[in-house]
Amino acid sequence: MSEVRSRSTRPDRELAKAVQASKAPAISRAAAVLRLLGKSDAPLGLQTIARELGLVPSTCLYVLRALVAEEFVAFDLDTKRYSLEAGVLTLARHWLRRNRFNDLAQAALERISKTFDVTMMGVQIVGLEHIVVVACSQSGANLQVSAQIGSRFPALISATGRCIAAFGNHPEEELKSRFKELRWDHPPGFEEWLKQVARVRAQGFAVDDGHYIAGVTVVAAPVWKSRERPSHALVAIGIGSNLKRRGLPALQQELLGAARTLSTQLCGEV
Template sequence: MASEITSEITAKTSKTTPVTVKPVVNAIRILRFLSESSVPERAVDIARKLDINPSTCFNILRTLVNEDMVEFSPMSKRYSAGLGLARLVEQFVTQGQKVQLAKPLLEAFASSSRVTVTLWRRMGSDRIVIVSSAACPTDVRIDMTEGQRLPILMGASGRLFASQLSLESEEVRTMFEKIRWGMPLSFDEYCAQVTEASKRGWAVDDGYFSIGILAVAAPVYSSSGTIDFTVSAVMFRGQKNDKEIAELGESLCNLARELENVLF
């Protein structure tokens, strides 16, 4: 019986100081409070219970009302969670349900290919996140944690997301230079790898994300032609030869097309 080795990969990114914007934090606290409250609440009571300055609380509530996140009753002078918030939550739930439907496809591919498979989603303009993963249950494996985030340019998936960015822009170059790679990689080499991935249809990261790890990724296109997700196979370097890696890349492209039917 094959032994099981669990190796959790930690992203090697530049150290940044977390930024906290207090009005945003307070807005989230208010939305959470109203979504959990069984009855509409007055502004003064919300401010008191959440220990927020009454004037600040009122201004945040007024903004949330304008954005349809909170409803205000002129008769009772009370606030409650709005329809806009419900629609926003519904969109996330729907996407989460679709990701769950994709899980069996990832598990089947991981088992047959003897690799760890991850589904990455783009988050904003500068990050990607693992929304689902599956590892081969009977072989040496690498565990990738769901929820793990990386800079959008990093890894095999990063090279695919980068293909839809302007690599000539100073902003992208700055993003690249902040990344701590497992092995030295120049920006020109990176751009060449992005171009090659675009022509081939799938991307490779051979030890640059983490020494000893090789990843192959294929794009999952939305109906509008954007890359919102990627599917990646992660393995130890040397686990497969060049021919097998190429075959894996093509197989991932086929899996990506199946995922398109599930996710979009």
């Protein structure tokens, strides 16, 4: 689930599609601008932002000026380019302060990461739309995954997606429609994937062995904040051959145990 190797569609297309489908276009446009600036390694000009999001430049300028006034976006008078402003940090800090999952999960992420030399992530599930990385612990020398807090991925991708499909009570037709949009190095067929989802229901965790990223094994276990469906997941990412040497079954059980403990802490027995 590397930000560099992400198999999602281009961010600009995703954001433009979301803007077009929104029933609250003003809010959607502002959110799309913020996400685009957040993904960019350098400040962007008006024309670039408008083109990437499929917006009329005058409309885009109106949104940008409003975000600058609210101190969410900064405007450089010399370069005529826009970037994120420190105001977004205030919102993020308030959210992190209220998020029990992050506080409870961090110690487990660091422990498992160190023990098995894997990159660990805590992700929040946003329906069938996407998952968002909200906590992480980087691995050692064997694999560095550049997914940072705030990184977004399609909900059904990799091992996490199998957990969402297994425990989310989503109609099969909707899963199939979303599945067709996913991008993998070695994509499984939908029927094969459904069989894997069924195994996840039985064992409580999911494994992606090189389907999403060749040579990389991803293990995920769901976390419940309520009894309806998983709200989060713990995700371990490592080089497949290295995990086999260090004990993949042990990692699976450690991850499953940590996820169950977190679920109990967040909402009681699940």
